[in-house]
Amino acid sequence: MFVYCSDHTVALIEETKEFEGQLFLKRITLPFPLEPEMPRRDYRWWDIRPGVWVDVFCRPMFVFECANEETKSFIRQQFGETDFSNYSSQILEDGPPVSQFFNSPAILTFRCTMVDAPSVLYGLNFLLYYDVNRRLVNIIEEGRKTWTQGRTFLKDVDASTFSENQFAPGRILQFFKWRFNLVQCNMETEKYLRWKQTPNHHHK
Structure with a gap:
């Protein structure tokens, strides 16, 4: 399977x-498997990595390995420590989960505080x-x-150097000279993060 990050297309040899x-x-x-009456969405490159099932029409x-060290290095950079090829045959025997997380949020939302905030920003939440x-x-x-919005502090900051896994409660992320401690996520984000932590991405 070849996954092209530039346009999220997939080819199979x-x-x-x-x-x-x-x-x-x-x-x-590659169209993502959706529940009836939901608008179409396609797989994105970050949906496809070792340890996940992919629906090909x-x-x-089941994606279990990377073809080369360059791909492995990229996957580790984006998703952290990843299990390559250490999967039991039972996974294939069990097959894909009955349900998948069809409604993965387009926006992950967090409440956060500023680390070492200057006096003019001290005590503010973001x-x-x-x-x-x-x-x-x-x-x-x-x-x-x-959870209500006030003034915009930073707008459309490029976060391409961060992996999705870095956006989680308890993590500290730096944008320009400011560091933010992610304290809490909203209900939709929490549901998604919990799903990502379950074996084979089952719903609990």
């Missing part, structure tokens, strides 16, 4: 004995929004009530 090198699927955007395929698709961060001062 056959490696089965006597069929080596044959084109199984030409380079194409109703054919479930809302941090991570746009998963565009890989941008927006940070807004929190209003008087929890």
